[in-house]
Amino acid sequence: MHAWPASEVPALPGKGRDLRIHDTATGGRVTLAPGPVARIYVCGITPYDATHMGHAATYNAFDLVQRxxxxTKRQVHYVQNVTDVDDPLLERAIRDGIDWVGLAERETALFREDMTALRMLPPQHYIGAVEAIPGIVPLVEQLRDSGAAYELEGDIYFSVDADPHFGQVSNYTTELMRHLSAERGGDPERPGKKNPLDPMLWMAAREGEPSWDGASLGAGRPGWHIECVAIALDHLGMGFDVQGGGSDLIFPHHEMGASHAQALTGEFPMAKAYVHAGMVGLDGEKMSKSRGNLVFVSRLRRDGVDPAAIRLALLSHHYRADWEWTDQVLQDAVERLGRWRAAVSRPDGPSADALVEELREALSDDLDAPAALVAVDRWAALQEAEGGTDDSAPGLVSRAVDALLGVAL
Structure with a gap:
């Protein structure tokens, strides 16, 4: 599976700062100082509907991490998956009377278009769950053969008790875990499980549903969490720098994935930092496909909204915050974009060297994009009120905003 084209990232004078970021597992900030190559895995879409603002906000956050x-003059090894076979996708295909493969391909293509328009840097490896199945099967077999997994009526379940570190990503109570498991695709009430929280690794073939050869596992398809684990271990290995996604993935997805990987390798932790973006709401509810209260990137683009304004709307909220999408949020972004473009269109202006350092400091401080926007606002206001004599300043501001915020002026 291919990703989308990369926009050029301008090089800035000097060097950026190491990233201090909130780690869900420890509940505090950690300073990430990767080697020459920083490694990041971000969980991708289940492609049964177009990219909404919740998706865009999440991928915007991890685009900032890359930038x-x-x-800091590092290379970035970025991996993202596509959950291109899963119950919600199959259910949507049945509802709409279309082929599930065609639905997945169509929505993945639209996602690529949206990411390109928003200038999100693409992953080096963009892997579908289906294409990862040959690598998933042996991992499930390994877990089963080591006693970390067991069979139940043809299905294979992971035993959470096999990982002594289980629970250390979310730090949730057992009661909350059971509630979220039931809400987010688990089956804690299924009789015969060793622990109600045990997640499925391999689902035996069901009539009318797609299945693949699972070697000694029998025909079936993989569970949700083991897909990402197989892809991450294959392309990044253990101990990579950031595991990212929306806050709704803390449990069960990232908790279970970490336990799968740790049981497979005997190493801890799977990732040095677990980083999660907040939820975007509309009309008082989390924006989600299941609720249908969605604002789509593609629809805004069709309506003539500049993708740079969409990106500025996302950047105006801290990535970890839960916030509401409104028409006013977008209008404010459109107006801000206009002010910034007017400011950099002049032949000279106030010196921008200090602004570049302000942007670097804000973003290195847990991706404080709102503070970065305010810094550019101050420079633009000074440009409008007083101007300046530095003929390199407008170009430097334009390059810095592009390189660090992903906004083309």
Whole structure:
């Protein structure tokens, strides 16, 4: 599976700062100082509907992580998956009377278009769950053969008790875990499981549903969490720098994935930092496909909204915050974009060297994009009120905003 084209990231004078970021597992900030190559895995879409603002906000956050690292003169090894076979996808295909493969391909293509328009840097490896199945099967077999997994009526379940570190990503109570498991695709009430929280690794073939050869596992398809584990271990290995996604993935997805990987390798932790973006709401509810309260990137683009304004709307909220999408949020972004473009269109202006350092400091401080926007606002206001004599300043501001915030002026 291919990703989308990369936009050029301008090189800035000097060097950026190491990223200090909130780690869900420890509940505090950690300073990430990767080697020459920083490694990041971000969980991708289940492609049964177009990219909504919740998706865009999440991928925007981890795009900023990449940009901070690139500014420190590191390379970035970024991996993202596509959950291109899963119950919600199959259910949507049945509802709409279309082939599930065609649905997945169509929505993945639209996602690529949206990411390109928003200038999100693409992953080096963009892997579908289906294409990862040959690598998933032996991992499930290994877990089963080591006693970390067991069979139940043809299905294979992971035993959470096999990982002594289980629970250390979310730090949730057992009661909350059971509630979220039932809400987010688990089956804690299924009789015969050793632990109600045990997640499925391999689902035996069901009539009318797609299945693949699972060697000694029998025909079936993989569970949700083991897909990402197989892809991450294959392309990044253990101990990579950031595991990212929306806050709704803390449990069960990232908790279970970490336990799968740790049981497979005997190493801890799977990732040095677990980083999660907040939820975007509309009309008082989390924006989600299941609720249908969605604002789509593609629809805004069709309506003539500049993708740079969409990106500025996302950047105006801290990535970890839960917030509401409104028409006013977008209008404010459109107006801000206009002010910034007017400011950099002049032949000279106030010196921008200090602004570049302000942007670097804000973003290295847990991706404080709102503070970065305010810094550019101050420079633009000074440009409008007083102007300046530095003929390199407008170009430097334009390059810095592009390189660090992903906004083309």
């Amino acid at each position: 901070v690292w690139l500014d």
